């Protein structure tokens with residue numbers, strides 16, 4: 001796929017610390033992609049992180065459990081990171097429709113773990129550098145850390161899926177940073193605790209000490225690992241919720257599919273766009289440079305330190321469950337799944353104070 005060719009931007013998918021993500025069509029191939037647009041003008045302090053994210057993404061394209069990276073290009077004053085479109089959204093998105101059951105957590109965690117096993121086998125550590133509540137104590141303390149830091153984050157993510165929020169979510173992030181290394185590993189809160197089996201509690205405890213390979217054989221995952229339909233029902237639950245409320249980052253009256261707004265997303269791109277006043281060599285100081293997309297890519301990749309560390313395939317939640325990119329959720333479902341979806345829909349409508357229809 002040629003990254004410097006044309007894209008048609010569709011709706012906004014969401015936004016994160018570094019930029020806004022759009023759904024888009026790559027005109028040459030007709031492929032649907034996701035494009036993260038980073039405003040280079042305001043990203044000064046984060047440029048190192050962005051560079052690291054691109055480096056890691058560029059090297060990690062060989063697992064169905066990790067979001068595929070297609071390339072990066074500069075359009076005007078924005079850096080575009082083109083990647084696989086995950087039509088189920090992120091786990092964080094799915095959580096907006098309510099916390100997960102133990103079965104659902106097992107199914108998602110199993111796939112997240114497969115992504116981590118792949119990354120670790122490539123000597124890469126995910127280590128989300130910016131999300132404080134999920135950070136392992138050794139990362140917070142800037143001590144030596146290894147891939148176990150990711151397993152800690154996975155455990156925190158599992159707690160978040162069970163309770164809807166990570167531990168210490170009621171604290172200011174800086175306060176949480178002090179508490180995490182000081183306190184014993186967190187557990188489920190008293191409300192969530194009784195809803196889960198001993199196997200799950202044990203799994204959480206293990207996440208704080210064990211490596212990813214050992215965890216794949218944990219009895220908790222053996223029970224839940226093969227229930228792919230569950231992911232689908234969670235996506236449907238989230239999509240049902242989106243039917244009534246706008247996706248993260250969009251106002252209620254914004255249509256789902258909207259043409260890009262001038263100044264918001266750049267859709268017009270000419271060769272001139274690639275001649276922004278920007279030093280692509282260091283991504284930190286600005287000197288006038290005429291660059292092509294290829295040279296951007298080469299420079300970005302060459303500039304990134306060889307010793308990879310902080311990985312930012314976005315959050316621990318973004319190691320994508322297998323097949324999300326290709327599953328068409330509108331296809332007809334087995335009766336048992338349809339029943340489960342209906343139950344979730346009713347639960348959600350109930351939570352919103354509405355009555356479920358027929």
Ligand SMILES: Nc1ncnc2c1ncn2[C@@H]1O[C@H](COP(=O)(O)OP(=O)(O)OP(=O)(O)O)[C@@H](O)[C@H]1O
Pocket residue numbers: 013014015016017018019020021034036067083084085086087089090092093130131314315318
């Ligand atoms: N490849 C993708 N396919 C589909 N949706 C995506 C994709 N990447 C991101 N999104 C959507 O865009 C949102 C923002 O993603 P982004 O990577 O910018 O931030 P984040 O990782 O969620 O947050 P942060 O950067 O603060 O950690 C996500 O929550 C998700 O809804």
